Amino acid sequence: MALLDRSEWYGLARETNWTPRYVAENELFPADLSDPYGLPMKAWEAFDEPYKVSYREYVKVQREKDANAYSVKAALSRSKFYDSADEGYLSLLKLHYGAVSLTEYQACQAQGRMSRFSKAPGMRNTSTFGMMDEMRHTQLQLFFPHELVTRDRQFDWAHEATHTKNWAVLGGRHCMDDIMMTRDAITTSIMLSFAFETGLTNLQMVGLAADSEAIGDFTFSNMITSIQSDEARHAQLGTPSIEILIKNGKKAEAQKALDISFWRVWRLFAILTGIPMDYYIPLEKRHMSFKEFMHEWVIKQFVRQLNDIGLEKPWYWDMFLDDIENHHHCQQGGIWSWRPTVWWNPPGAVGPKEREWLEKKYPGWNDSYGRYWDVIIGNLLDGHEEKTHPNCIPVICNMCQIPVSNRPGPKWKARVYQLDYKEKRYNFCTPVCKWIFEQEPERYKDFETIVDRMYSGVIDPPTLPNVLTYMGIGVVSNGGRDGYDYSWINGYRKQAAE
Amino acid sequence: MADTDDLSKPLKTFSHLAKQKRRPSEYEIVSTNLIWSTADPKAPWAMSPDMPLSQWYIRHRNQSPLRHDDWNAFRDPDQMVYRTYNMLQDGQESYVDGLLDDHSRNEHDKGLSRHWLDALRQLYTPGRYLVHTVQMSSAYLVQLAHASTVENCAMFQSADQLRWVQRIAYRTKELSKNHPSLGFGTTERRSWEDDAAWQGFRELMEKTLTAYDWGEQLAALNLVAKPAIDEAYFRQLGHAARRNGDTLLGLLNDAALIDSERSRRWTKGLIDFVLKKDGNKAVLDGWVKKWAPLGDKAIDDFCAALPESPEAAGEARTAAREWRKTLGF
Amino acid sequence: MAMLDRSEWYDLARSTNWSPRYVGESELFPEALADPYRLPEAAWAAYDEPYKVAYREYVQVQREKDAGVYSVKAALGRSKFYDQAGPEWMGILKLHYGAIPLTEYAACALQGQNARFGRAGSMRNMATFGMLDEMRHSQLQLYFPHELLSRDRQFDWAHEAHHTKNWLIIGGRHCFDDVMMTRDAVTNSIMTSLIFETAFTNLQMVGLAADAENVGDFTFANLITSVQSDEARHAQLGMPLVDMMTRHGKKAEAQRAVDISFWRLWRVFAVLTGIPMDYYIPLEKRHMSFKEFMHEWVIKQFDRQLTDLSLERPWYWQHFLDDIEVHHHIQQGGVWSYRPTMWWNPVAGVGPEERAWLDQKYPGWNASFGHYWDTIIDSLLAGREDLTQQKVFPPICNVCQIPIANRPGPPWKARAHQLDFEGRRYHFCTPVCQWIFECEPERYKRHESLVDMLVFGRFNPPTPDTVLKYMGIGVVSEGGRDSNGYQWIETYRGRHGHGPKGHVSPLADCALTPKGNKRLWVLSRFQGDGHVKTVEIDLDFSMDEFARYCAQFSIGHHAKDQPGKTLRVRRTTAKDDAAPFPREMRFGACEPRQMDSFDVYFADLSDRDREP
């Protein structure tokens, strides 16, 4: 055996810290981009990424992964799957590609920041691979939906979404800009690699794969699980950062970074993953409920890991558990009602059988969310489709950018948490979003929600057509309509007839 | 007549490419117009424009004197996508594996002279620090690129450097195993920080890394520092290696220069692209003038220490300059 | 420096002929392996393969193809497709994998022969790629079924089939040994590259791919189309040779090579591809009928290809067109009836809807083949599954090795064409197979079909068990059974014409068995039956007994009574006009010889006294 083992030379390849002479250390590693926690260079040299790969291995393995993903696409593109795919499922795909493809590309820059500004040589090398990974994810997730634009213009959002100011996009950008685009290398490694990539991307990239397989979309399930196999590696950047911070007396700071980012990402993924899982996937193909999935992946797998590296569950844990029961159900109602403002066709999809399933998975659903849908169903049965559009403007949270809502029904849970700061009033959906704002009001104060923009004159005049155009609706593609053209109420029509 | 703005008509490609009215390549589909943080020059991010990172982008990217009104029009002459990059480099790495394996079987290291081993310890193995700085600097270009087509090139460039950081580390370890008493694997940092041969490159790279204006970093790195490193550290050191019976290093450095060729192709493409806009020539001239002496000095310092290579510095300086000349400087 | 174009150096790479000095030309290129037609040196120098590829291009393209095929397998390996695939589809896969992979591997040796004995440098080069291609095909088609082994042992036939003496394998080997393993480089290029790989592999590899996609087996569809994409290159070997032969006065020889191989391959592929297409693919997934496919891919193309090559249609063209309507339907009946001898579970595929489709695609199907299946359905409805399995062997064609049969029904089409040669009697399904034999009897005369072996007493003891074991059944895996456990007959229950109890002829219950030592193998040709049967007869039988004895094996394995009529026996003649034997006459009294053919038919009772 003539070649050396990786372990023999790997350490040397990350002994690359040196003491700058011609420029000052804080010039080479400005605190804002590098390490605001003020740990010495030496402390970061202990950084040991648990998942190791060499460049030689990387290009080989990644080449194989791509050969696999692209070949499967090529082979199956002749199958007629998308011709006859369920409209709810197509909505899931549109939502996915619109939300994910270019966000992955932004992550290249975030990885680039870690690669340039981290004081930990191990992190600099590992995020070079991370950067490449994110490029891969972007390219896959542009190339795959590209062929779908010939069928349906709403797939154009795969490329266009983040270039628009659609309210859903603003929500995603606010979150991602916060956790990965405007933080130093260390905080980014906690927020992006640990909270986001270790904690929550599994929901979308692995969870949905099971449903996709059931539905027969092997191309998609193969692609997203292949993507996730990259995450499993580079997401490991976060844990050593946290361990080093804890070891150097910065546990509170690490905890705060986690608490902020976990909540932010949760609020987003519940929409991105929760709604499709519990509403868009046809009932007979559903693998498990979003809640069960959260248990498997987040509560069991992620939190246990969190614990093992020495952090605590976020302070708002009980609120989080409660939110798992509510958030995405509320937003399903909201998105469906405001369907003309989104780029996919959200199915109402709460027929009698679906409701039974929802009630079983989320006890109490019928008495709360069910009542909300009862009114809608009643209107549809009476032929008053127009009454199923709210024709008013919701209050949008100044943190997560999502309409403020909570479980309907007798308990009056929906409530706005308000804060006045520098003569401006801010609205929040939950105490947690409010708490995040309060940690760093200067960071968040200037951003206007889509609704703020209607009042502040950014969208002028704030008429519905103007707002839609501003959001890219009618520009990139038409807005959404009910995914099943209301056929899901047929079950109720039959019940009424009987 | 089909109209891409007519929403009732299906698209043949993403709307932003539909205007070309030709079938887009895979490269175009997956690489173009992916950045949206340039849309509002005053607020790159949803976070407050006053935030340090927002300010950073505004100052160092948006307000760079190197300007173009349509950065997205740039195209990589190699039209490299991630998929093809890995195919290419997997092949290249198989070749390097083969080199290492063969030479190791032939006990190549045992045959090296003490004289040359000293040179390797002084001038080759500390190079991982140097190449790593290029990796970092390229990553900076990634972070602040105006257009995805530029950003991707920088990403491949950064990954290429990591490739050589690891191959140098590999060789360092191999040399230390075959010659345990010579300090391979332990003295590199000291050489990089203290040896006169390295101080030119160290100064060049420390300053390049902190030239935070995006355009200036591009000029300093890709027009001056990288060519200097290619010519001195890879090419001239490779020549010297061959003269000293170290065929392995000669071949390894040739392989590294293949990556550099690719980097030069897109650099030339990008420079040609920006020079079509008024004002950029002067800006770049200024930077080249400012950085070239540091590059020359780095070459001189390094080549001076190269054994039996009196002509090395001259050749390297000329080669770097000649290349810049082909770009118009 | 820029790279040269392929065209700049390509000719040099194929200018590799030289004049031998230390050995004779005919030693270096023995005629029997190289060129018995003695085409002139100049002709060989001009050999120009139309499809060119450089080694550098070859490895790159093939690597990509393999990446595609293996990736899809890996990705879809997770799907539950094979868990849910119907028995029909699994039957197709077993048939395919049993028949194909090792045949592909044998083709490596064929390509090797061409790479060594081809008289043109370029032919040798192309065959080198051909050799690699065939290796690819055998490896892919061994690796893919391998994972199916854990589900079903019958997939072991993918590797084992060719090591057994299963009768279908004997048939396949006889054909391929003839067209590709025992010919000189010129002839085998015409027979294999031009005829087999251009005309016939598409049937299986392209035709089934469309059905595979419909059924949802993307792995298989992707596999076989990828395999077929290789044929472009090496299938090109034969074409320049035909040109050369016609130009150098060897047109008749080229024509004969075409005529022989086309027929031989047709007979095999109709079974391999025709049966699955028209019977195994679930009705709603059928892409087109086998006949339509034959028209598109073979008749249209082959015909104009021949014209282009200045060759004629084979002299048996009309036979061939007839055979397209019949051959695979009759073999479907045979394969299903002999299901215990197969390595997959044959599909009947003749529910009422399927029959409507068949009759539409093949007008007259119901009146002929339908009749055959009716008696089977009746037996099954009557709970007499035992009557639906063949108990005797059919005579087997000494060329194609396929049971001798033809369209059942009123015109007595099924008939054995016989030839006595050097003291042995040979049987052929058609005049074409007989013609092939007569072209070169020395080539074929020693081969014994399975039935020959039985008749010649090669099995000891000659029990069904011994024969099955000889064929690998019960050794490699269990033999076949009806693919869905006869569920398909349920739709017939209670229908008109198929009473719930069914109607089984008392003739079928005839318990006659040959006794004593005065026994003889003869051919029974039963009126309306599509299959000719071999029966071992007791010379002491009366003609009535002989008729009853034969009835139990005939028309779906039992003949219905026809009230007012009785069974008569006569010799088979060319015009089917021999007079019947007296009913009480001892069979031995007509002085039958081994394997003579006799007709058994229904006649009015009033005919009883007509004597020969």
Place this chain on the structure above:
Amino acid sequence: MAFQKVCSKDDVWEGEMKAFTVDGTDIVVVHAPGGELRAIQSICPHQEVELADGTLEGAVLTCRMHLWQFDVLTGKGVNPDHAELALYPIKIEGDDIYVDVVGIEPKFSHA
């Protein structure tokens, strides 16, 4: 006038090809990179495979099934080079593409 309007240039972009039927004749309109337009026979001269399902790289069209290649500008076979595609006269008026199929039969190739 045997020329018939088939489609507009926008239906078949540079780098694309598309199948049409003109007067009962199946054709493929190919828009080669560089802007040249051609109308070619729809079926591969080799065997019954739709050329429109193949791939177009530069002016070289590769059939999906057996990888035969043709230069769409001249109709000549690239590999194998004995094969040839029938070309139909084509003319462009404004954005409209006209093709004349009269009297031209698809070609086929032996082997």
Place this chain on the structure above:
Amino acid sequence: MAGKRDDERKNSVGPVLRAGEMADAVMQALEEDNPGKEFVVQDHVAYLRIETEGECIVRRETIERALGRPFKMPELEVNLTSFSGRIETTEDHMRFYLEKRL
């Protein structure tokens, strides 16, 4: 709610793999490399979750035996979509573990 609280306190570790040949080999190797350990396998079609208590290791050479061909540890990444617990990677093994026991 009791169930949820319990979930957070389990010590489950192990790989999450795309189902297929590789997953089968890993499963077989895990059994061999961790004698006495009980593995729970959940088949979610698109992925297999393999879990055991506290710690487990899977070795390259064991996978090689299970696959019947040479294997390099990084190849596992092609099918390793996630894992529970923490990870340690070398060229000869992959280890999934938790430091604390709850």
